[in-house]
Amino acid sequence: MIPQPNKLTSVTVWSGVGHMRRFLTLLTAALVTTLTLAGSADATGTGTAWVGTWGTAVTGAATPPQPATTFDNQTVRQVVHVSTGGAALRVRLSNEYGAGPLTIGAARVARSAGGSAIAAGTDRPLTFGGRTEFTIPRGAPALSDPVRLAVPAQTDLVISIFLPRSTPAATQHSSAFQRTFIATGDATREANLAGAQETTSWYFLSGVSVTGNARAGSVVAFGDSITDGAVTTVDANHRWPDFLARRLHADRALRDVGVVNKGIGGNRLLYDGNTLPDPPFGGLGPIFGDSALSRFDRDVAAQAGARHVIVLLGINDIGQPGSISPESEAVSTDDLIFGHRELIARAHERGLRIYGATLTPFQDTTIPGYYTPANETKRQALNAWIRTSGEYDAVIDFDRAVRDPAQPGRMLPGFDSGDHLHPNDAGMKAMADAIPLRLFR
Numbered sequence: 001m002i003p004q005p006n007k008l009t010s011v012t013v014w015s016g017v018g019h020m021r022r023f024l025t026l027l028t029a030a031l032v033t034t035l036t037l038a039g040s041a042d043a044t045g046t047g048t049a050w051v052g053t054w055g056t057a058v059t060g061a062a063t064p065p066q067p068a069t070t071f072d073n074q075t076v077r078q079v080v081h082v083s084t085g086g087a088a089l090r091v092r093l094s095n096e097y098g099a100g101p102l103t104i105g106a107a108r109v110a111r112s113a114g115g116s117a118i119a120a121g122t123d124r125p126l127t128f129g130g131r132t133e134f135t136i137p138r139g140a141p142a143l144s145d146p147v148r149l150a151v152p153a154q155t156d157l158v159i160s161i162f163l164p165r166s167t168p169a170a171t172q173h174s175s176a177f178q179r180t181f182i183a184t185g186d187a188t189r190e191a192n193l194a195g196a197q198e199t200t201s202w203y204f205l206s207g208v209s210v211t212g213n214a215r216a217g218s219v220v221a222f223g224d225s226i227t228d229g230a231v232t233t234v235d236a237n238h239r240w241p242d243f244l245a246r247r248l249h250a251d252r253a254l255r256d257v258g259v260v261n262k263g264i265g266g267n268r269l270l271y272d273g274n275t276l277p278d279p280p281f282g283g284l285g286p287i288f289g290d291s292a293l294s295r296f297d298r299d300v301a302a303q304a305g306a307r308h309v310i311v312l313l314g315i316n317d318i319g320q321p322g323s324i325s326p327e328s329e330a331v332s333t334d335d336l337i338f339g340h341r342e343l344i345a346r347a348h349e350r351g352l353r354i355y356g357a358t359l360t361p362f363q364d365t366t367i368p369g370y371y372t373p374a375n376e377t378k379r380q381a382l383n384a385w386i387r388t389s390g391e392y393d394a395v396i397d398f399d400r401a402v403r404d405p406a407q408p409g410r411m412l413p414g415f416d417s418g419d420h421l422h423p424n425d426a427g428m429k430a431m432a433d434a435i436p437l438r439l440f441r
Contacts, residue, residue: 001322001337019372025041050090051212051305052220053082053151056173057258057267057295058206060286065279069169071203073188077116077160078202081237083245084218085153087211091126091144093161094206095136096298097171097286099255102136102204104128105164106187109147112156112310116181116193117224119366123147123189141206151210153249159205160188173202174287175265177229188373192305198232207260209304217307219244219440220300222292226360227263227312230422238425239263243432248440257440260306265288267322269313269339271329281324288316293342301350310342310396312357313372314423318378319362323369333381340382344391355439356392358383358399360431363409365421376409394439401434402427 015297062069091109095102107126110118127145128134128214136142151157164186180203181196221227221241229239239348245259266273266288273288275281289295292313300309339354347354359379367369387395404425411420415427425429 003255022332025317032290040211049212049214049219050209051084051086051214051256052210052217052218052260053084053208053210053258054157054206055082055207055220055262055303056176056202057262057264057299058094058096058171058173059273060263061168061170061319062170062198062287063283063285066283068359070166070170071169071182072166073164075118075160075162075185076180076197076203077183077187078158078179079112080159080205080208081212081288082151082153082155082208082257083208084156084212084216085151085155085251086212086235087150088146088148088211089151090146090209091159091205092207092209093128093136093204094171095138095140095204098136098138099170100138101162101169102167102171104164105133105134105162105228106186106188107132107159107161107201109149109157109159110263111149111151112158115179116158116196118158118191122149130340142422153255154246156255157208158167158188159208160203162186162188169201169203171204172287173205173264174180174184174329175228175230176200176202176235177232177234178202179235207303210258212258212305213256214305216254216256216258218260218303219307219308219310219363220260220262220303221310221312222296222300222371223263223310224267224311224316225265226261226315226422227261228265229261229263229428229430230265231417232425232428236425238428238429240423242429243429244435247432254440255333256439258305260286260303262303263291264318266320266324267292267313269293270317270331270335271325274326274329275324276326282374283298293339296343296346302350306352309343309352309354310357310435311343311354311392312359312398314382315362315379318375319367319370319429322327323367331387334379336382340386341391351387353393353439355394355396356386357396358386360398360423361403361409361411363407364400364422367417367421370421385436394436396435398431398434401430410417
């Protein structure tokens with residue numbers, strides 16, 4: 001019998017049981033290949049190897065006596081600094097702390113030309129589920145459709161969203177150390193928002209991913225204000241995760257590795273933000289965020305292309321009770337170790353490699369109630385466990401990188417921002433320089 005081609009599959013059909021088995025094997029392989037290609041294709045035609053290139057951790061809004069922020073018929077243009085580049089991007093918005101639906105009248109993305117200006121020829125509309133106008137349900141994020149736009153590594157993007165109706169800033173990141181521009185009306189297409197109001201918070205925005213190398217993936221920096229970048233120079237991108245991203249990009253073998261910053265000022269490992277009602281800290285609890293144990297799945301495990309996690313958490317658990325939070329939330333070293341072990345277990349369950357960072361010095365900090373000899377004993381004990389237990393996949397010794405060898409409980413003056421707790425720009429660089437790049441190879 002002359003073999004006849006199957007017109008639907010282009011696979012030759014042969015007579016006989018043995019030949020039929022061979023045909024079915026080939027057909028199955030063809031279908032698997034087809035399904036694999038279909039699963040790896042998207043609207044950009046560039047594949048679904050999405051890698052996180054920028055991110056921030058969202059929180060609720062401040063509460064009284066802190067002032068509220070509400071937008072009404074306004075455009076919010078936000079600047080973000082990407083770590084690694086790609087041929088296409090997606091933007092993640094968030095209404096995760098909203099009390100009701102969030103209406104977006106328009107959203108656009110472009111490369112930055114500095115400040116609020118966009119680079120000519122790079123402006124693109126953002127659609128979500130095919131819509132240019134859309135509503136994000138209460139408590140939900142929203143992921144944009146893929147956008148074809150070449151995104152060079154280590155550059156800035158501007159993301160503009162138009163809020164057509166009265167919209168409380170219920171989901172935000174309050175300490176961006178990056179300017180955001182607010183203009184009247186739908187100014188999403190404007191090349192420059194000259195004269196716009198300025199703030200240093202991000203609103204309803206939590207991430208950017210790019211098409212990249214799936215094998216490289218991204219590093220999630222998971223921490224508190226020191227990871228967040230307090231009190232570094234505004235618009236300079238001098239947080240330690242930014243300096244790490246520059247080191248990775250300078251290494252030919254690691255330039256495809258993205259860095260996503262999920263630090264929150266005031267954040268704790270074991271307790272949510274829960275400040276006392278009196279000034280100066282009253283109303284700030286919500287912007288301190290959910291506990292690290294609460295937010296791990298959203299802020300780490302769910303990040304695009306996440307492969308590695310660096311954990312720097314515990315100093316606020318030690319320092320806040322009795323000063324910012326109730327005494328009932330005081331923790332022991334064993335409590336902190338329990339929290340870190342939980343993060344390790346949950347990271348390993350997701351196939352992530354997780355690295356423990358030692359807590360940096362804080363002796364004589366100007367933040368009321370933080371430093372005491374007993375609190376220093378807890379810091380030293382937790383650092384000893386991180387260094388010697390072997391439970392983390394590796395140790396990053398930030399303490400050693402910034403401490404004063406002559407006074408180990410204090411930060412080196414050249415690395416001190418002035419409050420004796422937060423490193424300055426130089427201290428942030430020293431922390432990033434202490435991270436072994438071999439961890440990401």
